[in-house]
Amino acid sequence: MLFGLFILLACQLAGEIIARGLGLPIPGPVIGIVLLFALLALQGWRKGAASAETGPVAKSADGLLANLGLVFIPAGVGISQHYQLIFDNGLALVAALVVSTVLTLMVAVGVFRLVSRLLPGEEPQP
Amino acid sequence: MTATPPFDLWVYLATSPLLWLTLTIGTFLAAQWVAKRSGFHPVVNPVLITIVVMVLILRLTGTSYDTYFDGAQFIHFLLGPATVALAVPLYRSRHLVKAKALPILASLAIGAPFAMLSATGIAVLLGAAPAIVLALAPKSVTAGIAVGIANQIGGEPALTAVLVIATGILGAVIVTPLMNALKIKDYAARGFAAGLTSHGIGTARAFQVNSVAGAFAGLAMALNGLATAFLAPLIFGLFT
Numbered sequence: 001m002l003f004g005l006f007i008l009l010a011c012q013l014a015g016e017i018i019a020r021g022l023g024l025p026i027p028g029p030v031i032g033i034v035l036l037f038a039l040l041a042l043q044g045w046r047k048g049a050a051s052a053e054t055g056p057v058a059k060s061a062d063g064l065l066a067n068l069g070l071v072f073i074p075a076g077v078g079i080s081q082h083y084q085l086i087f088d089n090g091l092a093l094v095a096a097l098v099v100s101t102v103l104t105l106m107v108a109v110g111v112f113r114l115v116s117r118l119l120p121g122e123e124p125q126p
Numbered sequence: 127m128t129a130t131p132p133f134d135l136w137v138y139l140a141t142s143p144l145l146w147l148t149l150t151i152g153t154f155l156a157a158q159w160v161a162k163r164s165g166f167h168p169v170v171n172p173v174l175i176t177i178v179v180m181v182l183i184l185r186l187t188g189t190s191y192d193t194y195f196d197g198a199q200f201i202h203f204l205l206g207p208a209t210v211a212l213a214v215p216l217y218r219s220r221h222l223v224k225a226k227a228l229p230i231l232a233s234l235a236i237g238a239p240f241a242m243l244s245a246t247g248i249a250v251l252l253g254a255a256p257a258i259v260l261a262l263a264p265k266s267v268t269a270g271i272a273v274g275i276a277n278q279i280g281g282e283p284a285l286t287a288v289l290v291i292a293t294g295i296l297g298a299v300i301v302t303p304l305m306n307a308l309k310i311k312d313y314a315a316r317g318f319a320a321g322l323t324s325h326g327i328g329t330a331r332a333f334q335v336n337s338v339a340g341a342f343a344g345l346a347m348a349l350n351g352l353a354t355a356f357l358a359p360l361i362f363g364l365f366t
Contacts, residue, residue, distance in 0.1 A: 012210045032206070033348070036214070041217065051218060053217065053218055057277045060211070072205070073173060073198070076177040082285050092248070093254070096244075096249040096262055097289065099244065099248055101293055101296045102239060104266060104322070111229075112232070
């Protein structure tokens with residue numbers, strides 16, 4: 001478990017160093033995702049995919065992701081400092097969230113289906 | 127040694143990380159239990175319940191957010207490694223990507239900017255303040271990435287966290303009736319749309335409906351997090 005956590009932190013640290021060092025406008029943990037994916041691919045290639053999919057890093061990742069909701073809470077409680085901002089913009093917020101969510105679902109599923117159908121001979125879809 | 131009077135004890139505990147850390151985790155566990163009892167109804171969201179309860183406790187005890195965050199920052203810190211951890215489900219779904227590469231890339235290339243531009247566009251039209259507009263941009267992305275993006279483009283991170291959760295719940299409630307109404311039976315497409323639009327909460331919902339949908343939703347959540355992190359500064363970087 002400790003080794004897995006170390007690898008996750010090391011990938012995030014390397015991501016922060018790359019993002020800030022090069023002045024990239026990308027969150028460090030996002031570069032960390034790319035780095036960890038590369039490490040897993042390397043491990044899978046050397047020792048077989050099963051070792052990358054069930055090794056210590058995967059176990060630590062599964063543990064964190066199973067409780068993903070918890071880590072949003074401290075930031076979310078910060079809403080207590082922004083009542084005024086929300087009340088003043090309530091209508092715009094609700095309209096933007098509802099309309100955008102419905103439209104995004106439709107656009108994403110529509111494009112996925114359209115491109116699937118355009119592909120020749122690739123439609124044994126249930 | 128004499129016993130500490132109750133008031134002095136409270137003064138000590140109210141400023142110690144121990145109290146707020148324990149309360150946050152305990153409330154979250156209780157909220158998870160409630161969600162389970164509701165049959166995991168998407169509206170009974172443990173994250174939302176915990177935020178509401180903690181805000182009420184802070185209000186009732188007159189505790190400042192800064193004091194609370196001193197304790198809760200140990201949990202907040204885990205946002206980073208939990209985000210990096212998304213590489214693992216992404217690696218596990220690499221075969222799905224190969225099989226459906228073109229539909230995935232097309233849906234991502236159009237869906238990721240659409241999620242940001244539709245929300246921010248509507249907010250601008252309705253005259254929302256700039257901090258609100260920028261906080262809305264990463265609303266379809268899992269909170270760990272969204273909070274980082276909000277910081278970078280000048281949106282309010284705490285507001286973003288709440289908007290992300292609201293979007294997740296909305297998407298999870300709407301997706302099944304909407305897809306049924308549109309008569310779309312392709313569970314890969316349905317799941318991908320759910321994960322792209324409403325990240326982890328949509329993915330959890332997709333897994334309850336269909337395992338193929340769940341796998342594609344998890345994939346969409348990770349890919350949209352990456353795509354939005356790259357696109358948001360390009361689109362909104364001008365404002366900061």
